[in-house]
Amino acid sequence: MAPSEHHQPTYDAVVIGGGPAGLQTALTLGRMRRHTLLLDSGSYRNERAGHIHNFAGFEGTPPEEYRAAARRDLAAYSTVETRTATASSVKPDGDLFVVEVDGAPVHARRVVLATGLRDRLPEHPGLAELWGTVAAQCAYCHGHEYAGAPVAVLGSSANLPLMLASIADRVTLLADGVDLDPDSARIVEAAGIEVRTERVEGFERTGSGCRVTLADGPAEEVAGVFIGTTGEQAAPFAEQLELELNPSGGIRVDPMGRTSLPGVYAAGDSAHASAFPLPPAAVLTAAAAGLVAATGVIADLLSVDHGVDP
Secondary structure, eight states, X not given: OXXXXXXXXEEEEEEEOOSHHHHHHHHHXXXXXXXXXXXXXXXXXTTTOSOOOSOTTOTTOOHHHHHHHHHHHHTTOTTXXXXXXXXXXXXXXXXXXXXEETTXXXXXXXXXXXXXXXXXOOOOTTHHHHBTTTEESOHHHHSGXXXXXXXXXXXSOSHHHHHHHTTSSEEEEEOTTOOOOHHHHHHHHHTTOEEEOSOEEEEEEETTEEEEEESSSOOEEESEEEEOOEEEESSSHHHHTTOOBOTTSXXXXXXXXXXXXXXXXXXXXXXXXXXXXXXXXXXXXXXHHHHHHHHHHHHHHHHHHHOOOO
């Protein structure tokens, strides 16, 4: 049912989340002339990042400029409505779903969750203040900016420091009081990566980089710090709808973005297929997941309306 000024509309889809996944979902649905409501709370996982990287055509673009450009694209499609609003709950209601939006119900045939993750950082003084600028998570998204400079990696895994070893001038692994397993220790040391086993006491910004103080020995002066964060759902909908989760905490989806509850889709870094150990964190993969979820919604609606195989 198309939106009407005479009664409350029932949307083909409500997309919750105004980041790359939600924006692309809405664009794809709009291009198929499906009546879509995009809800954007104005809160984003990458809001402290200065630039998007590793996305051809958008390299170095500030995230807010990317979102603004995407919204301008959506404005060209009459079947897409965009609201700066916050959804608080999603509930099944017969063949529909009811999404509570700023205290008012919105009805939809399908729901796409593109609500993202919230990063839980290690509790070290000063680290939160550096997050999104000097401190980052993804080597693919932020590693190249430290080419020829010293970096530190907080954690006890060998993968991230090894990835950065081909980029940075010097890589120091801050094990923070944890003994590396013998194989990891051998591999990182063979790659020329220094391992500091002392406990980390704190981080302090110094010009364009930071100083890492440790319980024993000299401080580390580095241009950037990389951290393996722990992610949690940024919105309550997976719990409300009792969706199946992966061991990572990401919503479990099939290759078309379908969750364990028929009619509910998920896209972006809050969800991933069980074949992947972790949700993909890049802007490009989030946008791609939004496109896939939208095609899943279209196939689903065609099946319901016309009896064709989804």
